[in-house]
Amino acid sequence: MKLRALKTPAALVDLAIVERNTKRMAERMVGLGCRLRPHVKTHKCAEIARLQVRGHFGGITVSTLAEARFFAAAGFRDITYAFPLPINRIEEAANLSRRLDALNVLLDHPTTLHELETHAQRTRVSFSVFLKVDCGYHRVGVEPDREESVSFATKLSQSPHLDFRGILTHAGHAYRCRTREEISRVAGQERETMVAFADRLRRAGVRIDEVSVGSTPTMSVTDNLTGVTEARPGNYAFYDAFQAGIGSCSLSDCAFSVLVTVVGHYPDQNKLVVDAGSLAFSLDPGPHHTDPECGYGVFVTMDGRPVPELSLFSMSQEHGQVRGKGRIDFERYPVGSQLRVVPNHSCLTAAMFDRYHVVRDDEVVDEWSPVRGW
Amino acid sequence: MKLRALKTPAALVDLAIVERNTKRMAERMVGLGCRLRPHVKTHKCAEIARLQVRGHFGGITVSTLAEARFFAAAGFRDITYAFPLPINRIEEAANLSRRLDALNVLLDHPTTLHELETHAQRTRVSFSVFLKVDCGYHRVGVEPDREESVSFATKLSQSPHLDFRGILTHAGHAYRCRTREEISRVAGQERETMVAFADRLRRAGVRIDEVSVGSTPTMSVTDNLTGVTEARPGNYAFYDAFQAGIGSCSLSDCAFSVLVTVVGHYPDQNKLVVDAGSLAFSLDPGPHHTDPECGYGVFVTMDGRPVPELSLFSMSQEHGQVRGKGRIDFERYPVGSQLRVVPNHSCLTAAMFDRYHVVRDDEVVDEWSPVRGW
Numbered sequence: 001m002k003l004r005a006l007k008t009p010a011a012l013v014d015l016a017i018v019e020r021n022t023k024r025m026a027e028r029m030v031g032l033g034c035r036l037r038p039h040v041k042t043h044k045c046a047e048i049a050r051l052q053v054r055g056h057f058g059g060i061t062v063s064t065l066a067e068a069r070f071f072a073a074a075g076f077r078d079i080t081y082a083f084p085l086p087i088n089r090i091e092e093a094a095n096l097s098r099r100l101d102a103l104n105v106l107l108d109h110p111t112t113l114h115e116l117e118t119h120a121q122r123t124r125v126s127f128s129v130f131l132k133v134d135c136g137y138h139r140v141g142v143e144p145d146r147e148e149s150v151s152f153a154t155k156l157s158q159s160p161h162l163d164f165r166g167i168l169t170h171a172g173h174a175y176r177c178r179t180r181e182e183i184s185r186v187a188g189q190e191r192e193t194m195v196a197f198a199d200r201l202r203r204a205g206v207r208i209d210e211v212s213v214g215s216t217p218t219m220s221v222t223d224n225l226t227g228v229t230e231a232r233p234g235n236y237a238f239y240d241a242f243q244a245g246i247g248s249c250s251l252s253d254c255a256f257s258v259l260v261t262v263v264g265h266y267p268d269q270n271k272l273v274v275d276a277g278s279l280a281f282s283l284d285p286g287p288h289h290t291d292p293e294c295g296y297g298v299f300v301t302m303d304g305r306p307v308p309e310l311s312l313f314s315m316s317q318e319h320g321q322v323r324g325k326g327r328i329d330f331e332r333y334p335v336g337s338q339l340r341v342v343p344n345h346s347c348l349t350a351a352m353f354d355r356y357h358v359v360r361d362d363e364v365v366d367e368w369s370p371v372r373g374w
Numbered sequence: 375m376k377l378r379a380l381k382t383p384a385a386l387v388d389l390a391i392v393e394r395n396t397k398r399m400a401e402r403m404v405g406l407g408c409r410l411r412p413h414v415k416t417h418k419c420a421e422i423a424r425l426q427v428r429g430h431f432g433g434i435t436v437s438t439l440a441e442a443r444f445f446a447a448a449g450f451r452d453i454t455y456a457f458p459l460p461i462n463r464i465e466e467a468a469n470l471s472r473r474l475d476a477l478n479v480l481l482d483h484p485t486t487l488h489e490l491e492t493h494a495q496r497t498r499v500s501f502s503v504f505l506k507v508d509c510g511y512h513r514v515g516v517e518p519d520r521e522e523s524v525s526f527a528t529k530l531s532q533s534p535h536l537d538f539r540g541i542l543t544h545a546g547h548a549y550r551c552r553t554r555e556e557i558s559r560v561a562g563q564e565r566e567t568m569v570a571f572a573d574r575l576r577r578a579g580v581r582i583d584e585v586s587v588g589s590t591p592t593m594s595v596t597d598n599l600t601g602v603t604e605a606r607p608g609n610y611a612f613y614d615a616f617q618a619g620i621g622s623c624s625l626s627d628c629a630f631s632v633l634v635t636v637v638g639h640y641p642d643q644n645k646l647v648v649d650a651g652s653l654a655f656s657l658d659p660g661p662h663h664t665d666p667e668c669g670y671g672v673f674v675t676m677d678g679r680p681v682p683e684l685s686l687f688s689m690s691q692e693h694g695q696v697r698g699k700g701r702i703d704f705e706r707y708p709v710g711s712q713l714r715v716v717p718n719h720s721c722l723t724a725a726m727f728d729r730y731h732v733v734r735d736d737e738v739v740d741e742w743s744p745v746r747g748w
Contacts, residue, residue, distance in 0.1 A: 007463065009748060041691060063692045083692050084637040086649050087710040089381065109638055111709040139693055140638050140647050172690065263458040264483055264514050273514050275460050279725055280748075283657040316546065317415060317721055318437045318457050319513055335485040336461040347691055351653055354747055373728055374383060374654075 001364040003259065003302060003357075004338060009276035010259040011353035012340065013048075013368065014304075015360050017255035018237055022051040025219065025236050030055060032225040037061050037080060039214070039234025042347045043256075044370035045356065046074035048237050059102075061214075061232045065092055070371035072100055080104040080212075082168070082232065084132060084140055087115040094125040106168055108132040108142050113156060120161035130168040130212065131156055135193040136186070137172040144197035150204050157206045166210030166229070167201070169194055174217035178290050180247040187218035195227035217248040240346035241298045245287030251298060251306060256350060257340040258297075259357075260320065265330050272322040272333055276341070277315040280352055286344030296320075297341040297349075302362065304340070312341060375738040377633065377676060377731075378712060383650035384633040385727035386714065387422075387742065388678075389734050391629035392611055396425040399593065399610050404429060406599040411435050411454060413588070413608025416721045417630075418744035419730065420448035422611050433476075435588075435606045439466055444745035446474055454478040454586075456542070456606065458506060458514055461489040468499040480542055482506040482516050487530060494535035504542040504586065505530055509567040510560070511546040518571035524578050531580045540584030540603070541575070543568055548591035552664050554621040561592035569601035591622040614720035615672045619661030625672060625680060630724060631714040632671075633731075634694065639704050646696040646707055650715070651689040654726055660718030670694075671715040671723075676736065678714070686715060 003012070022038075029036040038052035041063035049060055049071060059078035062068045068079050078101050085093060085105045097103040105127050107113055120126055131153050134141035142149040157164040171190035177183045190213050198208045213225075214232030216239070225231065238256035239249040258280055264273040286294040296315055299307035299322075309328070314321040320341075333339070343349035350356070351372060358366035377386070396412075403410040412426035415437035423434055423445060433452035436442045442453050452475050459467060459479045471477040479501050481487055494500055505527050508515035516523040531538040545564035551557045564587050572582045587599075588606030590613070599605065612630035613623040632654055638647040660668040670689055673681035673696070683702070688695040694715075707713070717723035724730070725746060732740035 007466075007748065008460070083649070084647065086382070086635045086637050088635055092381075109709050112637075115710070138643060139690065139695060140640070143642065261460045261462055263460050263486075266514070268517070269512060273458065275457070275748075278656070278658070278722055282652070283659075283722070284652070285657075285659075316513065321513060335483050336489070348652055348657070374381065374649075 003359055003362045003364060006259055006357055006364065008259050008261040008338065009280040011350060011356045012257045012259055013356045013358045014255045015358050015365065017253065018048060018051060021236050021239060021253060021255060022054065025233060026055040028219070029231055032223070034225040034228050035230040037212070037230045037232050038237070039063070039082065039232050040067065040071060042235045042238055043350055044070070044372065045368045046071065047368045049074070049076065052237055061234065064374045065089060065096065066371055066373045068096055068103065072096060077101040080130070080232070082106060082170070084108055085112055085116065087112055090115060090119045093127070094119060094123060097125055097127060102128045104128045104130055104165060106130045106132040108140060110152065113159070117159050117161050126161060126163050128163045128165050129156065130165050130210065133167050133169045133194065133197060135169040135171055135190045137170060139172055141169060144193055150201060153201050153206050154204060164207070166208045166212065167194060167198060168210070168212040171213065171215045171218045174215050175242070175246065176289065177217065177246050180221050183217045183221040183247060187222035188224070190218050191222070191225060191228055198227065216243060217246060220248045235347060238346040238350065241294070241342045241344045242284070242287050245290045245294060251342065252304070254342045256346040257300065257342050258349065259338055259340055262333050262335050262337050262339070265335060267330060270324045270328055272310070272328065274320040274322055274339065275318065276320045277318045279317050280349070281315060281320070281341070281343050282345065282348035282352060283315065284345035284348050294344070297343040300340045300342055302338060302340060307339065377733055377736045377738060380633055380731055380738065382633050382635040382712065383654040385724060385730045386631045386633055387730045387732045388629045389732050389739065391627065392422060392425060395610050395613065395627060395629060396428065399607060400426070400429040402593070403605055406597070408599040408602050409604040411586070411604045411606050412611070413437070413456065413606050414441065414445060416609045416612055417724055418444070418746065419742045420445065421742045423448070423450065426611055435608065438748045439463060439470065440745055440747045442470055442477065446470060451475040454504070454606070456480060456544070458482055459486055459490065461486055464489060464493045467501070468493060468497060471499055471501060476502045478502045478504055478539060480504045480506040482514060484526065491533050491535050500535060500537050502537045502539050503530065504539050504584065507541045507543045507568065507571060509543040509545055509564045511544060513546055515543060518567055524575060527575050527580050528578060538581070540582045540586065541568060541572060542584070542586040545587065545589045545592045548589050549616070549620065550663065551591060551620050554595050557591045557595040557621060561596035562598070564592055565596070565599060565602055572601065590617060591620060594622040609721060612720040612724065615668070615716045615718045616658070616661050619664045619668060625716065626678070628716045630720040631674065631716050632723065633712055633714055636707050636709050636711050636713070639709060641704060644698045644702055646684070646702065648694040648696055648713065649692065650694045651692045653691050654723070655689060655694070655715070655717050656719065656722035656726060657689065658719035658722050668718070671717040674714045674716055676712060676714060681713065
């Protein structure tokens with residue numbers, strides 16, 4: 001089937017680019033002496049996860065228990081649930097843990113530790129546990145500079161009912177960068193914070209087997225992972241306009257796009273309207289700090305060349321409003337014609353679709369289905 | 375089942391409020407002498423559409439062909455597809471049209487008219503067609519003040535292959551209002567623009583049976599629909615924090631909320647984290663023009679009372695970060711405790727869930743499933 005025959009809006013995955021992105025990251029991590037435990041939350045589909053783990057040990061990272069169940073059913077045996085474990089879902093996690101080689105969970109709060117220990121003691125299901133650390137993003141995690149973080153790690157490591165594996169962080173503040181140089185500095189901080197904290201814990205007698213880091217920007221740019229045992233980037237399988245905007249990749253590395261159809265011309269407003277809005281793209285405002293005019297994505301032609309004169313400046317539920325940066329040549333974009341849009345945030349946009357159309361050049365070669373929900 | 379036993383994040387529909395909202399709008403429209411053709415894109419589920427059409431003729435409005443098929447299968451016989459018909463979906467619309475009393479489509483461009491006529495001529499499937507009019511929102515539609523809009527309507531009405539029904543608009547600019555008085559002015563403009571354009575067309579010899587208007591803000595506030603034949607509000611079934619912010623409703627009219635669980639405490643940042651982020655809520659920034667500090671929704675207790683001291687100020691894919699407006703009393707929100715959030719935009723948030731938990735007080739009495747996709 002040809003790309004042009006698809007109903008729109010349609011989610012397109014360019015297979016050659018996914019293969020290149022996943023191979024490159026796998027080789028990068030081998031070169032840096034670090035195991036790759038790719039995050040799969042961007043695409044949530046088994047086929048891409050299988051490409052991501054090639055050349056590594058097969059472990060993956062998920063963001064929900066629905067993903068954990070889905071990937072367990074698809075044959076993945078070592079899964080890190082990289083979200084502070086909600087205490088009302090311990091039972092579910094335990095059920096999953098029994099069926100896997102490892103279900104690694106994270107926590108940063110004494111209540112969660114207490115509930116997990118109580119459950120493990122009662123059921124004799126042991127969890128593999130990471131301490132979540134804040135390396136500067138300030139979303140979740142313990143502060144590595146605090147004495148109480150050392151005490152908490154000590155207590156965690158001494159639990160007879162839990163298998164304490166080590167420390168884990170996510171340098172989400174890399175998304176605030178503007179250049180590769182800035183990302184590189186955040187990557188340095190991520191590594192150094194974690195290695196220093198691991199050393200401090202070891203000096204305090206805490207055994208730390210794993211030092212886990214990872215974000216797509218930092219892992220795409222760093223050239224030093226000394227002291228880090230595993231990396232957990234995920235978005236790099238697709239990349240997106242945000243990553244290209246901050247310098248993690250170039251636009252030609254973006255493997256995910258949305259196929260749209262022009263449904264209206266509004267020359268008085270120098271505007272087109274396309275048949276994809278916030279229910280197709282989600283509403284991530286994108287890298288406004290590098291380009292206040294970035295809109296909700298980047299238009300590309302059917303064969304992937306940028307169309308810089310068009311900007312997806314506004315969306316409602318099903319309408320995408322497209323402004324010309326100069327005067328639009330409406331004859332180039334007739335009503336009924338198609339365009340592709342590389343979204344700002346491929347994780348959120350991909351989640352709006354029940355299936356991906358896998359394309360090679362202009363041929364649809366497969367359909368893949370992501371999991372959704374919690 | 376009790377509300378508290380649900381896994382989170384969970385989508386909650388308060389049935390008593392939906393019943394009240396739908397009854398009130400149905401009665402409002404009867405009182406104003408106007409047929410109600412409710413939009414169903416907010417909830418996309420048959421059970422709520424059935425409540426919406428009570429006391430009216432049974433016609434509904436949809437935003438996608440997937441919705442049209444779903445509601446056709448659920449027994450709805452008169453459906454308006456309120457989006458500029460994409461020409462590559464005419465065949466699909468025709469197939470659906472054959473099975474219904476009416477599938478009304480809209481257009482505002484000569485290419486769409488040409489393609490629709492050609493299709494109708496070839497297949498002898500006649501479409502019921504509306505001309506989309508711009509009443510000041512400036513998203514799509516023809517400009518009613520232009521001579522060429524009259525010519526286009528004339529041409530459309532004279533097509534031997536199409537059943538021209540009339541004119542249709544959506545006053546989406548009502549969402550930019552700050553008060554009921556401002557909404558009332560937009561409602562006046564919406565009605566007056568359409569009635570004047572209908573008169574102008576009639577004077578030009580064009581038969582106009584239908585004058586269709588509608589947005590939840592304008593239909594919640596207006597007290598005059600003279601000359602209007604049908605209204606198409608939809609969001610009012612749920613309302614949301616945005617509608618409450620601009621004055622369409624009060625917070626206690628909001629029927630849709632997301633149940634979340636506290637997963638972390640960060641006293642240094644005066645912050646909680648909950649287990650729902652942009653994949654649960656979508657990222658609608660809300661009524662920033664009325665409240666720059668509005669965050670991504672409004673916290674309410676399990677029984678619906680506002681919690682004004684908490685603000686959902688930042689989200690990533692699965693994390694919701696909650697700041698205190700004053701100092702958070704963390705003991706009130708222990709790790710593992712639950713809260714509800716009335717989202718900024720119920721249409722986008724509801725679409726993130728595969729099922730709604732229907733609640734009466736603190737009892738889950740049913741589960742309803744929305745359609746998704748295109």
